[in-house]
Structures are given as structure tokens and as C-alpha cells.
Amino acid sequence: MKWTNREEMELKEKYSSCASLRELGTYLNRSIRSIKQKAARLGLSRGLAPVNKPKNKRHRNISDKQYYEDNKKKIQHTKTKRLKRIKIEMINLLGGRCSKCGYNHCWAALEFHHNTSDKEGNMAHIIKNKSREKALKEGKKCILLCANCHRELHNQGS
Numbered sequence: 001m002k003w004t005n006r007e008e009m010e011l012k013e014k015y016s017s018c019a020s021l022r023e024l025g026t027y028l029n030r031s032i033r034s035i036k037q038k039a040a041r042l043g044l045s046r047g048l049a050p051v052n053k054p055k056n057k058r059h060r061n062i063s064d065k066q067y068y069e070d071n072k073k074k075i076q077h078t079k080t081k082r083l084k085r086i087k088i089e090m091i092n093l094l095g096g097r098c099s100k101c102g103y104n105h106c107w108a109a110l111e112f113h114h115n116t117s118d119k120e121g122n123m124a125h126i127i128k129n130k131s132r133e134k135a136l137k138e139g140k141k142c143i144l145l146c147a148n149c150h151r152e153l154h155n156q157g158s
């Protein structure tokens, strides 16, 4: 059934409110699917629609922890995959090999050494905790060294 202008107006007005889509469906006499499709076509967003989480902060922490416990393996797997993907991307940007000895066999044995003084933090920490964009930006201040050359560089004269 075609949407009338008035219906569209009402959808625009109510879509981002806290009413559930089911309530909205009853109100507009449409299926949830039809509402979602129409909203997508109009470019509407639900914004910060309420998620199924407790309002109380302490309880929320508990539910987040519970989510982590229930999905630990999946979360860690995703994190490791992301870490590897960004690190390899950065390694490729920096030439793909140790800039001192040319080592390039294993990505895990390649490390980032800050070549400038405006260091914003340890690269491993930045890759893990900051956005990909931030990591790539910080990576431009680094040279690539293999783990051995990196240790040697930091222990010169000892």
C-alpha cells in the first residue's frame, strides 16, 4: 500500500522517538518490515534508540561483564584479527621489511620504532586501543625493525 504524505510526515516525526517499532506499526497500521523499509528510503535513523540494557550504571557494568564472559572467545578472536590486519597494513606501508637487516619472514617479529620525538605512545598500545586512522598516522613516525635489530638499537653500548 502506498504511503500518503501525512503518513510519511508522521513516520518522520515519530521514527526517532523512543516508541518501539511494534508500537509505531500499530499506530500507523503497517508492518515493522514496511516501516523499516520506508524509513531506510527516507534516510531516517533511530538515533539512540533504547537498547536492552539496564538503566542503572552498576547493573549495566554487570551486564557488560556478563556479555564479555559469555562471548569471551569471539571477542578476543575479533580483537586479534583486527590487530593483525592493522599491523600488517602498517608493515606494508613502511616497506614490509626490517629497515636495518631486511628481515621479512614473520609479521609478528616486526616492530615499530619511533623515529621522531613527537611520540604519542607505544605503537602496540595505539593499535590495540585507538582507531585505525590514529594508528596509521602514528605509524608514519616510525621505522620498521625486526625484533632483534630493535633490541640491539635500544641496548647500544650495554
Ligand SMILES: [Zn+2]
Binding pocket: 098, 099, 100, 101, 102, 103, 145, 146, 147, 148, 149, 150
Ligand atoms: Zn633486523
